[in-house]
Amino acid sequence: MxxxxxxxxxxxxxxxxxxxxxxxxxxxxxxxxxxxxxxxxxxxxxxxxxxxxxxxxxxxxxxxxxxxxxxxxxxWNVYDPQVIRWRLAGADRPHQLRSLTVLRSAIEPVAAGLAARHATAEQCAELTECALGMVATSRGHQLEGYLVHDVAFHRVILKASGNEMFARLGDVVAEVLSGRTHHDVMFEDPDPAAVTLHVQLAEAVREGDSRRAEELTREITAGALQELDVLAP
Amino acid sequence: MxxxxxxxxxxxxxxxxxxxxxxxxxxxxxxxxxxxxxxxxxxxxxxxxxxxxxxxxxxxxxxxxxxxxxxxxxxWNVYDPQVIRWRLAGADRPHQLRSLTVLRSAIEPVAAGLAARHATAEQCAELTECALGMVATSRGHQLEGYLVHDVAFHRVILKASGNEMFARLGDVVAEVLSGRTHHDVMFEDPDPAAVTLHVQLAEAVREGDSRRAEELTREITAGALQELDVLAP
DNA sequence: GGGAACAAAAAGTCAGACTTATATGTCACA
DNA sequence: TGTGACATATAAGTCTGACTTTTTGTTCCC
Known part of the structure; x- marks a missing residue:
């Protein structure tokens, strides 16, 4: 933008x-x-x-x-935000989207595990707030509002991990999620199971349950990959 | 260089x-x-x-x-190879090294799992060759030779994953491994357990055992993290 | 056929003049 | 005293033309 x-x-x-x-x-x-x-x-x-x-x-x-x-x-330096944006706007967009989603599936679970250990009280509050926002917008075709909370949620997780390399991927995740909502077909409301997982993840981080946070995030990213397989086989 | x-x-x-x-x-x-x-x-x-x-x-x-x-x-775009090199040469080198090693621990296991599925026969051969090279140089203070094979090994894994985002991290891993050998204290020969893990990983990839490849890589990167804790507490 | 000298081509460098946006200060007016 | 419009200074942005340097490809001679 x-x-x-x-x-x-x-x-x-x-x-x-x-x-x-x-x-x-x-x-x-x-x-x-x-x-x-x-x-x-x-x-x-x-x-x-x-x-x-x-x-x-x-x-x-x-x-x-x-x-x-x-x-x-x-x-090419495929981690350059500018390059990512250019490629996502181009023809091999589906291929690029898959690469990035696989990257997410590797990074985010580990990031969530670390977040459970290092997140501040404020970050935990933010997380819960985002999760609530996702629940509130999960029905009735409020995809745009849902996206905002979803992006914010993952940004907080990545930042709370305390690892600067992870934190810097916030923009990438934002592009991927935004792309999924805007460009690709997405008529229906988001998967209720995914919403629940986010709520539980916020819970796990708040409780400092590192193992569970990691596992829940694995489920979330696995779902994202599966969704991609269905939409662009 | x-x-x-x-x-x-x-x-x-x-x-x-x-x-x-x-x-x-x-x-x-x-x-x-x-x-x-x-x-x-x-x-x-x-x-x-x-x-x-x-x-x-x-x-x-x-x-x-x-x-x-x-x-x-x-x-800062901390994924820019140039920026990484500048920071590794600077004062907060230990902090940077830790960030990158954590990144490795997230990426490489997933990459290895994918490599087990997608590696070509040629890549499998390369992998085995690297592992043998590591074994051959694992004793008698041949750290420099060991490093070459170690770097090559991880490069092949990342490339064989078939994911361009992973493949591009070959340089980063090379910097980390090279830094560990050169700048940080490393009198002794490499950990024999690590050498064995690499041999087994080459095996797992060759056999297409995705699950085992992932698990073995987790052990390798966990070892790298532990080593870092010992050297720079 | 091979090697050395030569010429052309494109990037690289520099200096100077000019344009444009904008932060900040000034001043009148409410 | 506060607030708005206006003026001004500043540093980046742009353009142009001349010159230098490196490298490639050719030619010519042995």
Whole structure:
């Protein structure tokens, strides 16, 4: 939602980035800074700044006498929030969504286990509040409201784990959950079982039951994976 | 090892990046492009490119009339390989190492489980070869050789999982393992139990035993965590 | 055919002038 | 005293043109 068109170079990135991640320029393709600058009607300096950013994402490599070559997908920094957003907006969105959901299924249970040990009283309260919000919006096609509480819930868990690497995945989870609600088909209300699991998870964290928190989260993420299999087989 | 001093802006990043991640400039600190350009004896355009890269790592934010402000640590893109390297080279290295090891303990078991299902015959062979290499170098203070095989082993597992997000963590694991061997105290030969676990893991993957591969990896990463507790309590 | 010299091409660097957004201070007015 | 509009200074943002450096590919000679 954050319009990242900060400056001209940002605007260039907004069209060039998605184009590259979408595979419009196959690996090994060579771009030239001057040509790009002309195409986007910006000065060379602006174009150079954009290329530097793409380079720091490992999307391209700039070499003298050669030009700006597109790197193979396997080298891209797929953890860059910007890259994630670009790819989720593109064609291989389903594939990307699956990768991220599998990532969630690995991270979140461990994060929840840690959260049960380290969560502050305030975080426990937040968690319970989010769970209540999910219950309140779980029926009657209030998907948008449900999403807000769901995202907030998982953010708190990840943050409460006390691990900065986990905490930083809050945005990723938000993108995944938001994508599931918006782009993919989701006519019905959320699965009642999932809602219950969230309530129980808040409970487990509050009680400091690390083992149970981990197990409940495994069930939640397993459900998310299963749901993905049903929607996009 | 990769000297990333590619160009002048790369050289600037090599000193400015570590300085920021080390906390030399507390969050909210304001830098000015012109001043920095003078300090590093480069032109403004070069300095601007460096700032753009720092900005794409969420380390700083550039705003008109204000300057380049350092963002709070919680917003940094801690998955950026460059940022990881800078932080591992800095003062809060132990803390960083622990975060990454916890991350490993979440990711690798799941990755190993997937690898058992998706690994190709060639990958299985590589895995066995690495495990044999670890056995061969596990005694007689051949830590350097052991490290090479250890890193290769985990890289194959992560790649064989078939999940691009997992595969991309190969570099991170390499940094962690390498750091453990080089910087931290490590007089003795590696734990024989760990070596055995790796051999068994290669076996489990080869046999397609997903459950066992996952469990064995949990033991491996648990050992790594425990080791960290002993070395840096 | 192989190696050395050469030429061309594209990124890299620099300096200077100009534009634009915006934080902040000023002042009049309520 | 507080509040709004307005002016101003500041630092980033942009553009241009000239120059440098590295690297690739070709050519020419042995």
């Amino acid at each position: 954050t319009t990242r068109g900060r400056g001209l170079h940002g605007h260039v990135l907004e069209t060039l980035g998605p184009a590259i991640t979408a595979g419009d320029y196959p690996p090994g393709s060579v771009l030239r800074t001057d040509e790009l600058a002309q195409r986007f009607e910006v000065s060379r300096s602006v174009m150079r700044e954009a290329v530097r950013v793409l380079e720091s994402m490992y999307l391209v490599e700039s070499r003298r006498r050669v030009g700006v070559t597109v790197r193979p997908k396997s080298e | 990769t000297t990333r001093g590619r160009g002048l802006h790369g050289h600037v990043l090599e000193t400015l990046g570590p300085a920021i991640t080390a906390g030399d400039y507390p969050p909210g600190s304001v830098l000015r492009t012109d001043e920095l350009a003078q300090r590093f004896e480069v032109s403004r355009s070069v300095m601007r490119e460096a700032v753009r890269v720092l900005e794409s790592m969420y380390l700083v934010e550039s705003r008109r009339r204000v300057g380049v402000t350092v963002r709070p640590k919680s917003e």
